[in-house]
Structures are given as C-alpha cells and as structure tokens.
Amino acid sequence: xxxxxxxxxxxxxxxxxxxxxxxxxxxxPELGIGFLGVAFAFGLTVLTGAYAFGHISGxxxxxxxxxxxxxxxxxxxxxxxxxxxxxxxxxxFAAFILYIIVQGQAGFAGTGGFATNGYGELSPNHFSLASxxxxxxxxxxxxxxxxxxxxxxxxxxxFAPIAIGLTLTVIHLISIxxxxxxxxxxxxxGVAFFAETAALSQLWLFWVAPIIGAVIGxxxxxxxxNEKN
Numbered sequence: 001x002x003x004x005x006x007x008x009x010x011x012x013x014x015x016x017x018x019x020x021x022x023x024x025x026x027x028x029p030e031l032g033i034g035f036l037g038v039a040f041a042f043g044l045t046v047l048t049g050a051y052a053f054g055h056i057s058g059x060x061x062x063x064x065x066x067x068x069x070x071x072x073x074x075x076x077x078x079x080x081x082x083x084x085x086x087x088x089x090x091x092x093f094a095a096f097i098l099y100i101i102v103q104g105q106a107g108f109a110g111t112g113g114f115a116t117n118g119y120g121e122l123s124p125n126h127f128s129l130a131s132x133x134x135x136x137x138x139x140x141x142x143x144x145x146x147x148x149x150x151x152x153x154x155x156x157x158x159f160a161p162i163a164i165g166l167t168l169t170v171i172h173l174i175s176i177x178x179x180x181x182x183x184x185x186x187x188x189x190g191v192a193f194f195a196e197t198a199a200l201s202q203l204w205l206f207w208v209a210p211i212i213g214a215v216i217g218x219x220x221x222x223x224x225x226n227e228k229n
Contacts, residue, residue: 047165
C-alpha cells in the first residue's frame with residue numbers, strides 16, 4: 001500500500017500546488033504570479049514530489065503517465081488501476097481543500113472556472129476542440145518520452161526529476177492559453193468537481209487525449225531506446 005499512498009500524496013501536492021497557484025495567486029492584485037508563475041508551480045511540484053516519492057512509487061502522479069509507463073514496460077498491469085484510483089483521489093482531495101480555502105476570502109462570489117481545463121468557451125483563449133485535443137496529445141507524448149528516457153538505466157542518475165519538472169513547466173508555458181493545460185486526467189478531474197462551469201461535460205477530452213499521447217510517447221521511446229519490453 002505504500003506506493004499507492006505515495007501516489008495519493010504526490011498527486012495531492014501536484015494539484016494543491018499547481019492548481020492552488022492558479023486559483024489563489026495567478027491574478028492576485030498587482031503581485032499576481034500569472035501564467036509564468038503557474039507554469040513553474042506545476043513544474044516544481046512534480047520536481048519536488050519526484051525526489052520525495054520517486055523511490056517509493058516511481059512518482060507518476062498522473063494516470064496518463066502510469067499508462068505510458070505500463071506500455072513502456074516500467075510497471076506491471078496489476079498496479080495500473082490502483083495507481084490511477086490513488087491519483088484521482090489525491091487530486092480530488094486537493095481540490096476539496098482548495099474549495100474550502102477559497103470560500104474564506106472576503107466577498108467570496110463562487111469558484112468560477114477553478115483552474116479547470118476546457119475547449120471552446122472554456123478555453124482561456126477560446127481554442128477549438130480540435131486544437132485542444134491535438135495539443136494535449138502532442139504534449140503528453142513529449143512528456144512521456146522525456147520521462148522514459150530521463151529515467152532510463154543509462155541516463156545520468158539523479159537528474160530525472162529536474163528534467164521532468166522543467167518539461168512540465170515548458171508544457172504549461174505552451175498550452176495554458178489553449179486548454180489551461182492538462183496532460184493529466186487526475187488533475188483535470190479533481191478540480192472539475194468544484195467548478196461552476198461545464199468543465200465536467202468536457203472532461204472526456206482530458207482523459208482520452210493525454211492517454212493517447214502517453215501511448216504514442218511510450219511507443220516512440222521504445223523505438224528510440226531500442227527497448228524490447
């Protein structure tokens with residue numbers, strides 16, 4: 001159970017830190033951290049979480065990553081469902097804590113978008129479903145390639161969390177205007193429960209596209225690294 005608890009805690013930290021920065025600090029009057037700050041918040045949560053929990057669970061914190069690592073031969077099929085359940089629960093608990101916190105603000109007027117992901121009217125810059133789907137597939141594929149190659153037995157030891165965290169930062173810098181950046185179905189699911197928008201109706205895309213991207217990334221990794229399993 002230790003590895004499932006590690007996935008719960010690590011995903012909690014990712015959502016609480018990343019989505020929390022978006023909800024509480026991104027547009028803070030005059031001193032808001034903006035897109036750049038939110039992007040680094042997500043990257044830093046993964047970097048720190050990977051160093052803290054990587055030796056226990058592998059530090060996936062993301063159902064798409066778990067699927068990609070399974071396709072890449074890094075985890076057993078029996079762990080896949082428990083990992084995903086732990087991740088979704090961790091993300092939802094983090095979103096629930098944020099939901100309680102935001103209600104304590106003077107003049108609280110509702111959660112609004114609550115750092116959810118979306119396309120069309122729910123896209124930060126009103127990008128289409130097709131644009132949202134494509135960017136989520138491509139960026140998740142790249143994310144998996146970096147994860148798998150940087151954790152390869154022949155890669156420099158100890159540096160993978162840095163590469164992975166910075167990759168997630170760049171991913172957010174690219175795609176926040178398009179989808180508010182998912183590449184992580186658990187992250188998308190947790191906050192969608194508490195938003196005052198139609199985020200739940202669009203949630204399917206932020207499961208399907210990242211998982212497709214993860215599978216593509218794992219296949220590319222196998223070709224590049226010549227892995228047989």
